[in-house]
Amino acid sequence: MRLPIYLDNNSTTPLDPRVLEAMMPFLTEKFGNAASRSHAFGWETEEAVEKSRASIAKLIGANLKEIVFTSGATESINIALKGAAEMYSEKGNHIITAATEHKATLDSAKYLEKHGCTVTYLPVDKFGAVSPEQVKAAITDKTILISLMHANNEIGTIHPIEEIGKVAKEAGILFHVDAAQTAGKIPIDVEKMGIDILSISAHKMYGPKGVGGLYVRRTNPRVRLSPVVHGGGHERGFRSGTLNVAGIVGFGKAAELCSQEMAQEAVRVSALRDKLKNALFSQLDELFLNGDPIKRLPNNLNISFAFVEGEALMMGLKEVAVSSGSACTSASLEPSYVLKAMGVGEELAHTSIRFGLGRFTTAEEIDFVIEKVVGVVKKLRDMSPLYEMAKEGIDLKSVQWTTH
Ligand SMILES: *Cc1c(COP(=O)(O)O)cnc(C)c1O
Numbered sequence: 305m306r307l308p309i310y311l312d313n314n315s316t317t318p319l320d321p322r323v324l325e326a327m328m329p330f331l332t333e334k335f336g337n338a339a340s341r342s343h344a345f346g347w348e349t350e351e352a353v354e355k356s357r358a359s360i361a362k363l364i365g366a367n368l369k370e371i372v373f374t375s376g377a378t379e380s381i382n383i384a385l386k387g388a389a390e391m392y393s394e395k396g397n398h399i400i401t402a403a404t405e406h407k408a409t410l411d412s413a414k415y416l417e418k419h420g421c422t423v424t425y426l427p428v429d430k431f432g433a434v435s436p437e438q439v440k441a442a443i444t445d446k447t448i449l450i451s452l453m454h455a456n457n458e459i460g461t462i463h464p465i466e467e468i469g470k471v472a473k474e475a476g477i478l479f480h481v482d483a484a485q486t487a488g489k490i491p492i493d494v495e496k497m498g499i500d501i502l503s504i505s506a507h508k509m510y511g512p513k514g515v516g517g518l519y520v521r522r523t524n525p526r527v528r529l530s531p532v533v534h535g536g537g538h539e540r541g542f543r544s545g546t547l548n549v550a551g552i553v554g555f556g557k558a559a560e561l562c563s564q565e566m567a568q569e570a571v572r573v574s575a576l577r578d579k580l581k582n583a584l585f586s587q588l589d590e591l592f593l594n595g596d597p598i599k600r601l602p603n604n605l606n607i608s609f610a611f612v613e614g615e616a617l618m619m620g621l622k623e624v625a626v627s628s629g630s631a632c633t634s635a636s637l638e639p640s641y642v643l644k645a646m647g648v649g650e651e652l653a654h655t656s657i658r659f660g661l662g663r664f665t666t667a668e669e670i671d672f673v674i675e676k677v678v679g680v681v682k683k684l685r686d687m688s689p690l691y692e693m694a695k696e697g698i699d700l701k702s703v704q705w706t707t708h
Contacts, residue, residue: 307623309669313662314457314485314604315627319554320510320663326557327512330550338547339538349549354554362500363559364483365493366519372542373552376516377484378408379532380503381451383518383543384480385412387423387529388501392478396446402426402434403645405453406482413451422446431596432461432646435699450479454486458642459659460604469498471631479524479526484508484516485601488562490570494519500527507553510663511558515551518542546620553648573661574602576670581605582661585676588681590694594643594656605659608643608652611691612684617657620680627658 329394330352332535338353340346354368374380403425415605417456424442426434428498439450450472455462465481472479480501483492487502488509494502500698502519506512520542521527530629535544585591590610615629639653648656685691694700 305567305668305672309624309673311659311665311669311673312625312627313659313665314460314508314601314658314660316507316513317427317510317662318664319512320558320561322561323511323554323557327550327554330553334549336549338549339536340504349547352556353549356552356559359556359559359563360504360517361519363487363492363563364504364519365495366502367522370519370522372518372520372539373547373555374516374518374543375504375514376507377406377503378484378516379543380505380516380518381408381480382412382483382523383405383529383532384501385409385416385449385451386505386532387542388478388480389416389419390548391528391531392448393420396444396448397421398444398446399437399449399451400424400425400426400442400447401451402403402428402453404428404432404459404642405451406457406484409451409453409482412639428645430647431599432456432459432594432642433463433596433599434468436464436467436471439468440475443471443475443477447475447477450477451482452480453482453484454492455490455601455604456595456642458640459646460600461630462486462599462601465499465526466497472500473498478525485487485604488559488566489601489603490566494521499523501529506555506558509558509562511552512554515548515555517555541543541574569663570602573663573665575660576657576665576667577605579667580661580670580674581607584677587674587678590691592648592652594646594648603661605661606656607659608648608656610652610655611688611694612655612681614655614657616684617655617677617680620684621676624676626660628654628656 334348336345336349338349357368357371361371397420399421401409406654417423426438428434452463454465469479478500481499482503484505487504500521505516531542533544538544592608594606594608619627643653
């Protein structure tokens with residue numbers, strides 16, 4: 305077993321060696337520009353790009369003509385929101401999203417608010433989910449887009465996308481889904497789920513960083529989006545710029561592997577996750593699970609360890625790479641906005657740790673992590689007067705704290 309152990313797969317995943325192998329020729333001898341139509345160097349890379357497009361389309365039940373390559377889910381989400389807002393500005397200016405979305409969505413929405421859009425940020429329930437009824441109630445005659453994540457990157461909660469898709473269809477409103485956490489992890493079918501636009505990222509599914517995809521429905525309805533990046537009209541005008549061929553080939557290989565292995569992998573990884581969860585909950589008290597107990601990503605576990613500072617816990621867990629709060633906001637000391645939106649108090653939010661398991665996580669690693677976490681939490685609590693008071697039955701809320 306190699307240390308440190310990587311348990312931050314909701315942040316990024318390692319490249320699968322089979323993906324690297326598929327990419328290598330395109331980083332060396334096969335260097336042609338996929339847009340070069342006049343010679344064999346271009347033809348061979350174009351063919352490889354189209355093969356990848358087909359693999360990605362297959363993973364989400366789409367047609368290959370509906371896949372646009374981008375630099376990642378952040379860019380895809382920007383195109384979905386800004387592109388729809390501009391293209392459909394005659395129809396309306398209202399967008400519906402949720403308070404717990406990824407910053408790529410929230411910051412794009414904020415930008416659009418400065419440019420004439422109105423945005424509804426739906427609140428979430430205690431498990432971090434929005435309901436189809438909430439979405440329906442938020443629709444106005446000016447609504448042009450509903451944008452929600454399939455599963456949350458911090459707490460793993462999976463949204464009822466198919467039901468929300470039905471609401472969107474009935475109202476004739478475009479539905480964009482941020483599937484960065486779910487593509488290649490759990491099944492996605494854009495037809496069955498009524499999705500019109502979908503954002504995905506290669507590096508969350510054992511592919512390379514800096515490449516992603518945007519699904520744009522071509523029939524029933526035919527979705528149009530104004531481009532964000534202008535240039536040579538690549539990718540049917542949705543996203544100009546010379547294609548990252550090696551990255552796209554890796555993305556395609558990653559999608560192919562996920563299509564083949566996703567079902568068994570979800571069973572194996574969720575069993576390890578459940579083992580970790582059950583062991584921690586049986587050996588420690590005052591733990592709180594964040595996110596939905598059932599409707600959650602197979603690889604995600606998020607726990608608040610009351611009376612333990614999340615940062616101190618992470619310091620004690622040097623051999624285990626996890627994140628406290630969101631990976632994307634861990635540079636700040638603000639508690640996670642996702643936990644806040646779910647109604648988790650500031651105290652408990654600060655004690656939260658996200659464990660993100662993955663394809664390469666082993667049973668041996670999980671055993672090590674259980675032993676480490678239990679040991680560190682017990683040690684920190686032994687030094688905590690608050691924990692001691694709570695155990696003596698003192699209601700901490702009744703204590704009169706003096707400040708200087
Ligand atoms: C990682 C992630 C993104 C951003 O993807 P990048 O490819 O890193 O830009 C967006 N949404 C969610 C839910 C994510 O997990």
